[in-house]
Amino acid sequence: MRLLVVEDESRLxxxxxxxxxxxxxxxxxxxxxxxxxxxARHGGYDAMxxxxxxxxxxxxxxxxxxxxxxxxxxxxxxxxxxGEYDQADGLDCGADDYLTKPFSYVVLLxxxxxxxxxxxxxxxxxxxxxxxxxxxxxxRVTRADVEVALTTREYALLDYLMRRPGEVVSKTELLDHVWxxxxxxxxxxxxxxxxxxxxxxxxxxxxxxxxxxYRLAT
Amino acid sequence: MRLLVVEDESRLxxxxxxxxxxxxxxxxxxxxxxxxxxxARHGGYDAMxxxxxxxxxxxxxxxxxxxxxxxxxxxxxxxxxxGEYDQADGLDCGADDYLTKPFSYVVLLxxxxxxxxxxxxxxxxxxxxxxxxxxxxxxRVTRADVEVALTTREYALLDYLMRRPGEVVSKTELLDHVWxxxxxxxxxxxxxxxxxxxxxxxxxxxxxxxxxxYRLAT
DNA sequence: TGGGTCGCTGTGAGGCCGCTGAGGAGAAAC
DNA sequence: GTTTCTCCTCAGCGGCCTCACAGCGACCCA
Numbered sequence: 502m503r504l505l506v507v508e509d510e511s512r513l514x515x516x517x518x519x520x521x522x523x524x525x526x527x528x529x530x531x532x533x534x535x536x537x538x539x540x541a542r543h544g545g546y547d548a549m550x551x552x553x554x555x556x557x558x559x560x561x562x563x564x565x566x567x568x569x570x571x572x573x574x575x576x577x578x579x580x581x582x583x584g585e586y587d588q589a590d591g592l593d594c595g596a597d598d599y600l601t602k603p604f605s606y607v608v609l610l611x612x613x614x615x616x617x618x619x620x621x622x623x624x625x626x627x628x629x630x631x632x633x634x635x636x637x638x639x640x641r642v643t644r645a646d647v648e649v650a651l652t653t654r655e656y657a658l659l660d661y662l663m664r665r666p667g668e669v670v671s672k673t674e675l676l677d678h679v680w681x682x683x684x685x686x687x688x689x690x691x692x693x694x695x696x697x698x699x700x701x702x703x704x705x706x707x708x709x710x711x712x713x714x715y716r717l718a719t
Numbered sequence: 720m721r722l723l724v725v726e727d728e729s730r731l732x733x734x735x736x737x738x739x740x741x742x743x744x745x746x747x748x749x750x751x752x753x754x755x756x757x758x759a760r761h762g763g764y765d766a767m768x769x770x771x772x773x774x775x776x777x778x779x780x781x782x783x784x785x786x787x788x789x790x791x792x793x794x795x796x797x798x799x800x801x802g803e804y805d806q807a808d809g810l811d812c813g814a815d816d817y818l819t820k821p822f823s824y825v826v827l828l829x830x831x832x833x834x835x836x837x838x839x840x841x842x843x844x845x846x847x848x849x850x851x852x853x854x855x856x857x858x859r860v861t862r863a864d865v866e867v868a869l870t871t872r873e874y875a876l877l878d879y880l881m882r883r884p885g886e887v888v889s890k891t892e893l894l895d896h897v898w899x900x901x902x903x904x905x906x907x908x909x910x911x912x913x914x915x916x917x918x919x920x921x922x923x924x925x926x927x928x929x930x931x932x933y934r935l936a937t
Numbered sequence: 938t939g940g941g942t943c944g945c946t947g948t949g950a951g952g953c954c955g956c957t958g959a960g961g962a963g964a965a966a967c
Numbered sequence: 968g969t970t971t972c973t974c975c976t977c978a979g980c981g982g983c984c985t986c987a988c989a990g991c992g993a994c995c996c997a
Binding site: 693 | 983985986987993994995
């Protein structure tokens with residue numbers, strides 16, 4: 502679990518970093534609004550702890566811009582002010598939760614966990630061709646609901662073919678996309694792997710188009 | 720938007736009902752724990768506002784049972800107590816947010832809207848995969864109800880894997896999320912820790928997907 | 938029917954990937 | 968200071984995967 506802490510008070514930032522790391526989180530720290538926004542945009546974090554008072558760009562503004570750019574990273578806001586409108590503002594501008602300083606570490610942790618619990622996993626589509634199914638996330642292939650064990654190369658080959666069902670795909674194209682284009686492999690390797698695949702997914706699923714390439718039967 | 724308010728102080732319950740109705744919500748009120756639980760189970764509400772102190776069944780217990788039955792209705796808890804552990808307890812037993820009485824109506828509304836925005840939480844408090852259970856709040860892992868002692872790193876690794884059961888997770892992804900991205904760790908560390916985990920949770924629970932990563936068996 | 942071309946497959950070597958035991962560094966407990 | 972615990976690196980090993988090769992079969996065209 503990677504966290505981004507954006508906080509300009511260095512003592513607090515350091516305390517948070519150490520405490521959260523002790524809980525097993527990986528923690529990066531930024532100390533200004535713009536730097537925090539940038540990190541959140543590019544970083545692949547699971548959640549963000551964000552101070553409201555920041556140099557350069559306020560915490561409110563950071564969240565607003567993130568949301569405007571369709572980033573849905575869970576955000577826990579921290580603020581020294583404790584007026585109620587302030588809190589409402591924080592939530593309404595797109596933060597997911599709000600803590601008022603001084604806060605207790607226990608509460609912070611509990612809120613953070615609640616936030617991480619509801620993270621939204623989007624699963625990529627499962628490719629389906631006939632009774633063949635390929636799930637990229639699980640890296641799993643089934644044929645008529647029976648799992649098929651594939652090696653890395655076999656899997657990559659089938660993946661490529663299933664994204665272009667019914668089309669004729671040439672050997673050189675396969676060499677370019679499934680094999681590393683840099684190292685020159687003999688075209689025969691394609692034939693070898695087509696052979697392997699046929700044994701596993703069924704001989705008739707993969708047609709040879711003599712002189713042109715291969716076609717995955719729809 | 721339909722709301723369920725479970726509150727035994729009739730004045731507060733009435734005030735909430737009128738206020739929220741004025742905002743355009745459809746509001747039903749229950750005044751005991753068991754009645755609230757029942758309504759939540761059958762009612763098709765979009766969110767629930769739940770007092771902790773209730774006759775018959777405490778608010779904690781209501782949420783816990785709901786979650787145990789796989790109901791993921793967003794729950795906003797209300798409590799007169801204000802000890803911090805109390806608040807942490809509320810969140811960890813499955814509530815999505817927490818307000819301490821006395822609270823301001825503005826804050827309640829903001830929190831409620833934030834809750835409705837993010838819809839029902841998708842993940843249970845306790846992560847369960849097969850006979851493995853991981854309780855983030857207690858930082859505890861059991862396998863077939865036997866506690867398993869894990870180090871910080873082992874725990875973080877299992878936590879990450881259990882949030883994506885059945886999916887293949889690459890070593891680099893694990894390095895990024897379970898290890899701190901800033902310090903560069905050798906990819907071999909992942910292999911080592913997968914080895915440790917296997918000894919503790921069972922060799923077959925963690926599959927190797929050669930060339931791709933690891934997969935937690937569902 | 939025969940020759941040529943293209944594709945298929947069994948064999949085997951080489952290499953990459955992942956696993957594990959050993960051990961050192963650093964922190965914490967005693 | 969010593970012991971213990973944890974984290975992580977390193978090196979060696981074992982196994983599976985990959986792919987080249989060569990011989991054979993299939994297909995196409997006179």
